[in-house]
Amino acid sequence: MNVVKLSTVALERDKIVETALRLLDEVGLEKLTLRRLAAELGVQAPALYWHFKNKQELLDEMTEVIAVQKGPRLGPLAEGESWEAWLAEWVKEQRRVLNSHRDSARLTAGTHPGEGMLATVEMILGSLTRVGFDVVDAMWGVTALSSFLGGFVLEEQADRERGVGDWSQFQEAVEILAPYPHLCEAMIRIGGPQSEGAFEHGLTLILEGMRARLAASSGRQEGHGDLEVEGDRPAAG
Amino acid sequence: MNVVKLSTVALERDKIVETALRLLDEVGLEKLTLRRLAAELGVQAPALYWHFKNKQELLDEMTEVIAVQKGPRLGPLAEGESWEAWLAEWVKEQRRVLNSHRDSARLTAGTHPGEGMLATVEMILGSLTRVGFDVVDAMWGVTALSSFLGGFVLEEQADRERGVGDWSQFQEAVEILAPYPHLCEAMIRIGGPQSEGAFEHGLTLILEGMRARLAASSGRQEGHGDLEVEGDRPAAG
DNA sequence: GGAGTCTCCTTAACGTCGTTAAATAGAACG
DNA sequence: CGTTCTATTTAACGACGTTAAGGAGACTCC
Numbered sequence: 240m241n242v243v244k245l246s247t248v249a250l251e252r253d254k255i256v257e258t259a260l261r262l263l264d265e266v267g268l269e270k271l272t273l274r275r276l277a278a279e280l281g282v283q284a285p286a287l288y289w290h291f292k293n294k295q296e297l298l299d300e301m302t303e304v305i306a307v308q309k310g311p312r313l314g315p316l317a318e319g320e321s322w323e324a325w326l327a328e329w330v331k332e333q334r335r336v337l338n339s340h341r342d343s344a345r346l347t348a349g350t351h352p353g354e355g356m357l358a359t360v361e362m363i364l365g366s367l368t369r370v371g372f373d374v375v376d377a378m379w380g381v382t383a384l385s386s387f388l389g390g391f392v393l394e395e396q397a398d399r400e401r402g403v404g405d406w407s408q409f410q411e412a413v414e415i416l417a418p419y420p421h422l423c424e425a426m427i428r429i430g431g432p433q434s435e436g437a438f439e440h441g442l443t444l445i446l447e448g449m450r451a452r453l454a455a456s457s458g459r460q461e462g463h464g465d466l467e468v469e470g471d472r473p474a475a476g
Numbered sequence: 477m478n479v480v481k482l483s484t485v486a487l488e489r490d491k492i493v494e495t496a497l498r499l500l501d502e503v504g505l506e507k508l509t510l511r512r513l514a515a516e517l518g519v520q521a522p523a524l525y526w527h528f529k530n531k532q533e534l535l536d537e538m539t540e541v542i543a544v545q546k547g548p549r550l551g552p553l554a555e556g557e558s559w560e561a562w563l564a565e566w567v568k569e570q571r572r573v574l575n576s577h578r579d580s581a582r583l584t585a586g587t588h589p590g591e592g593m594l595a596t597v598e599m600i601l602g603s604l605t606r607v608g609f610d611v612v613d614a615m616w617g618v619t620a621l622s623s624f625l626g627g628f629v630l631e632e633q634a635d636r637e638r639g640v641g642d643w644s645q646f647q648e649a650v651e652i653l654a655p656y657p658h659l660c661e662a663m664i665r666i667g668g669p670q671s672e673g674a675f676e677h678g679l680t681l682i683l684e685g686m687r688a689r690l691a692a693s694s695g696r697q698e699g700h701g702d703l704e705v706e707g708d709r710p711a712a713g
Numbered sequence: 714g715g716a717g718t719c720t721c722c723t724t725a726a727c728g729t730c731g732t733t734a735a736a737t738a739g740a741a742c743g
Numbered sequence: 744c745g746t747t748c749t750a751t752t753t754a755a756c757g758a759c760g761t762t763a764a765g766g767a768g769a770c771t772c773c
Contacts, residue, residue, distance in 0.1 A: 248749090273731065285732075286751050294731065348582070348630050351638075357656055364658035376677075378662035383624060383678030390627025391619075393585050401588075419594055421601035425615035440613075441620030444685030451684045485720090510760065522761080523722050531760065 252290050255280065256300050260340060263301070267400065268342035302347045305340055307355030316366035323446045329363070330384050330442055337392045342400065344393040371457045372449075380449045387445060391438055489527050492517065493537050497577060500538070504637065505579035539584045544592030546573045553603035560683045566600070567621050567679055574629045579637070581630040608694045609686075617686045624682060628675055 258279050263271050273294060277284040291297045313329045316322055337343045352360070360381055367377035416423045429436060495516050500508050510531055514521040528534045550566045553559055574580045589597070597618055604614035653660045666673060 251750090272729080274729085282750095283752055284730095285734095285753090288732075289750055345585070348585070348634065350634075357653070357659065361656035361659045364662060368658060374658055374662045375665050378659075378666065379674050379677040380681065382628075382674045383681050386627035386631065386678060387620060387624045387682075388627065389630065390623035390625065393626065393630070394623065397585065397587075416594070419598035421605060421611055422594065422598050422615075425601060425611045428612050429615065437616050437619045440616040441623060441682075444617065444620050444689065445624075445678075445681050446685070447688045448681030448684035451688065452681065488721090509758080511758080519721095520723055521759095522724085522763095525761075526721055 248290065252300070255287065255290055256297070256304055259297060259301055260304065263343075263346070264341045268345055298346060299350060302343075302350045303353045303355075305336065305343055306347065307353055313359065313362075315362050316369065322367060322370050323450065325366070326363070326384070326449075327442055327446060329359075330388055331438075333388055334392055334438065337388075338396070342396060344389065344396050348389065348393060370453075372453055373456055376449070376452055376456060380445070380452075383445050383448075384442070387441055391441065395438075485527065489537070492524065492527055493534070493541055496534060496538055497541065500580075500583070501578045505582055535583060536587055539580075539587045540590040540592070542573065542577055542580055543584065544590060546576065550596065550599075552599050553606065559604060559607050560687065562603070563600070563621070563686075564679055564683060566596075567625055568675075570625055571629055571675065574625075575633070579633060581626060581633050585626065585630065607690075609690055610693055613686070613689055613693060617682070617689075620682050620685075621679070624678055628678065632675075 255276070259271065259276050262276055262279055266275070273287055274284040277287055280286075287297070291300075312332065313325075316325050337347070340346075363381055364374055364377050367380070368374050372380070412426075413423075416426060492513070496508065496513050499513055499516055503512070510524055511521045514524055517523075524534070528537070549569065550562075553562050574584070577583075600618055601611055601614050604617070605611050609617070649663075650660075653663060
């Protein structure tokens with residue numbers, strides 16, 4: 240009895256979250272309203288409070304579904320596989336998953352990592368230490384990648400929401416950028432503020448930094464105190 | 477006449493924005509309400525619509541004030557100065573400025589860069605090209621730094637808002653992390669998910685990547701196609 | 714110096730939101 | 744049959760952003 244009833248409720252919850260995610264893609268986070276969601280389910284708004292404590296709990300579950308239910312595809316680093324390519328693939332997959340739902344970055348922003356994400360990070364740390372990383376360096380690398388990912392997708396989706404990328408606003412952008420020659424040249428040569436290239440390149444930068452860090456720390460016994468940025472390079476040029 | 481009246485309005489706008497920023501620090505973004513702000517100014521809510529088209533315009537102006545009015549301290553890269561240290565200082569200053577106001581990251585997230593920010597970026601691009609960067613690489617570097625900064629501070633402030641960092645929740649965190657040995661070790665050796673070290677280190681990674689990119693591109697005539705991550709390392713095993 | 718204009722604010726209200734309280738239809742159970 | 748539990752409805756509350764209409768006070772101009 241207990242089992243049957245609980246599973247019924249769970250199924251209902253899943254159905255609600257699923258509908259909410261579909262609705263999110265249709266109308267965006269701003270207009271994702273309990274009343275609207277309820278209507279979509281053929282129900283009155285307060286009915287949702289039987290299944291969820293409040294709206295935040297629904298949103299939390301939505302982020303968990305986005306983050307975990309999709310894309311746990313990454314297996315541990317294979318013997319002899321390039322950790323750079325492997326890590327890059329993970330980050331790109333994360334971006335792909337985030338971009339598979341409208342406003343997902345704003346939705347996810349500031350949510351605690353769920354079980355699935357913790358397990359993934361644990362596996363990454365294991366793999367990276369196996370190729371020689373200090374576990375702290377590995378953790379900080381993952382943190383950097385994750386911050387970059389979050390920040391990038393956030394701006395990317397915000398631009399999309401504003402309709403940037405439409406050529407209608409391109410002319411306007413050119414006028415604004417006119418007084419800034421370098422910026423202007425860069426924009427023209429790139430083709431938009433948030434191109435694929437910007438993501439790939441930023442990702443590469445961090446991985447390159449991690450590679451340098453790995454080399455420096457495995458070169459000496461305890462890899463610490465090498466790559467400091469603050470004033471350790473004598474000014475040259 | 478015209479001048480006097482316009483400046484009066486401008487002063488009022490400034491006073492409103494200033495009060496709004498103070499109120500933001502007091503009550504947080506969620507409870508920053510037009511009615512509350514108006515009350516703080518000794519005025520009724522609709523009065524604000526004389527000075528601002530809508531709430532978003534007020535928020536936009538708040539972000540512009542945060543981003544520009546504070547911390548335009550960075551001058552162009554001096555002759556012989558280390559560009560790494562110089563850039564690092566800028567990013568750290570940006571973080572300091574963001575963290576000087578509650579919820580500033582969420583406020584800023586998805587706002588178009590204002591005039592001041594454009595000018596700053598232009599100056600950075602100028603300085604970086606002067607030390608040998610291709611303008612596109614410089615732009616992508618700045619983009620990466622900015623995404624990292626935004627993502628990091630967003631999580632950082634979200635944690636703060638949730639009261640993470642309180643030792644009350646530390647025990648709980650330990651229990652959650654128990655099944656993940658690497659994660660656990662990393663956390664213990666770091667001392668929290670969002671430490672100063674994580675920021676400094678992530679920043680260093682990106683700068684290190686930029687340094688490598690600079691070296692690679694100045695080594696050949698046209699620096700392109702060197703640091704690709706996708707599949708250039710043969711997967712084996 | 715009175716009429717008109719402009720600035721800045723008020724009062725009143727609208728529609729929507731998240732959320733709560735209370736009542737209720739229907740199934741499950743003794 | 745009566746009770747209990749599940750899942751929902753109806754009604755309402757307070758707060759939000761926003762709009763409409765008007766009014767008090769200063770400034771301008773003939």
